Amino acid sequence: MGYNKADLVRVKSEYSKKYQKAREDADKRALEVYLRIPRVKAIDASLSGTALEIMSAISAGKATAEETLAAVRARNEALIAEREALLLEAGYPKDYTDVHYECKKCDDSGYVDGRMCECMRRQLILAGYESSGLGRLISTQRFDNFSLDYYKTGGGNYDNVKMYFSILKSFAEDFSENTEKSFLLMGGTGLGKTHLSTAVAKTVIDKGYDVFYVSAIDMFSDFEKKQFGGGEDNTGRYFECDLLIIDDLGTELSNQFTVSCLYNVINSRINSARSTFINTNLSQKEIESKYAERITSRLFGEYYPLLFCGVDIRQQKVQRR
Numbered sequence: 001m002g003y004n005k006a007d008l009v010r011v012k013s014e015y016s017k018k019y020q021k022a023r024e025d026a027d028k029r030a031l032e033v034y035l036r037i038p039r040v041k042a043i044d045a046s047l048s049g050t051a052l053e054i055m056s057a058i059s060a061g062k063a064t065a066e067e068t069l070a071a072v073r074a075r076n077e078a079l080i081a082e083r084e085a086l087l088l089e090a091g092y093p094k095d096y097t098d099v100h101y102e103c104k105k106c107d108d109s110g111y112v113d114g115r116m117c118e119c120m121r122r123q124l125i126l127a128g129y130e131s132s133g134l135g136r137l138i139s140t141q142r143f144d145n146f147s148l149d150y151y152k153t154g155g156g157n158y159d160n161v162k163m164y165f166s167i168l169k170s171f172a173e174d175f176s177e178n179t180e181k182s183f184l185l186m187g188g189t190g191l192g193k194t195h196l197s198t199a200v201a202k203t204v205i206d207k208g209y210d211v212f213y214v215s216a217i218d219m220f221s222d223f224e225k226k227q228f229g230g231g232e233d234n235t236g237r238y239f240e241c242d243l244l245i246i247d248d249l250g251t252e253l254s255n256q257f258t259v260s261c262l263y264n265v266i267n268s269r270i271n272s273a274r275s276t277f278i279n280t281n282l283s284q285k286e287i288e289s290k291y292a293e294r295i296t297s298r299l300f301g302e303y304y305p306l307l308f309c310g311v312d313i314r315q316q317k318v319q320r321r
Helices: 005-036 038-048 050-060 062-089 118-131 158-173 193-206 216-229 236-240 256-271 284-290 293-302 313-320
Strands: 183-187 211-215 243-249 275-280 304-308
Touching: 005 038, 005 118, 038 050, 038 062, 118 193, 158 193, 158 304, 183 193, 193 211, 193 243, 193 275, 211 216, 211 236, 216 243, 216 256, 236 256, 243 256, 256 275, 256 293, 284 293
Parallel strands: 183 275, 183 304, 211 243, 243 275
Antiparallel strands: none
């Protein structure tokens, strides 16, 4: 899996703290009980010495061990029953001093038999939503609420978008570390490019991969800060994430520096076989006139171009109200 490295470090740290807190809280509850019911403390001390008795019995011989084990088991059962009765009589649940972990499967360690627990995987997915750059879009733009009805009228390319939907849904659902397809989504505003890109992002994140969704303007800003600002370098993720989605390419102020940055990102990800989505309102001719030939040759030679047509869906929704 390709979970975002920063997310993985943060979630593991949270689990470590959660595990420690559960044990500290249990110690506090135990101290509370010991102060109120000294007999419980004595019982716990007796129970904690069981292991030494068993080891001594085993070293003494089989016959002695069997007799000792039976006696220890009977004594411990009686002590546990007495302990539970004392707690209940004092108004406590019988498991009051136990360690109460949030997850019963992994005891808040995040792992079960060396494999990541479902609870940690779920937390990493939620963390992936937060670090993806998608914000609230990820909760509202999914495959299951993408409507093709808006492409049946207003000059929309219904058959093509239906095909795009199927292609992108399959891409997202089948995404793996070996996936290296890239897509160029072209067309005017409000035609579903962002919705489908977000749906892809959510599905890929749910599978446990690192997705980074960024506007072209913000991406170039990060490279400018690295080059001229002397600040923290936040550009590594553009090259390392499993799926990079660049939105609104063409809205940035184009110059030699931005063209160089764009080429570097596109070419590096092609060479490392990492998938990239680029959304743009520009036509093919506008792309060819705005960017250097070495960029356009890669966009139209290495990417799958998907052309969206029709009337702005937001306008259609307003009219239907």
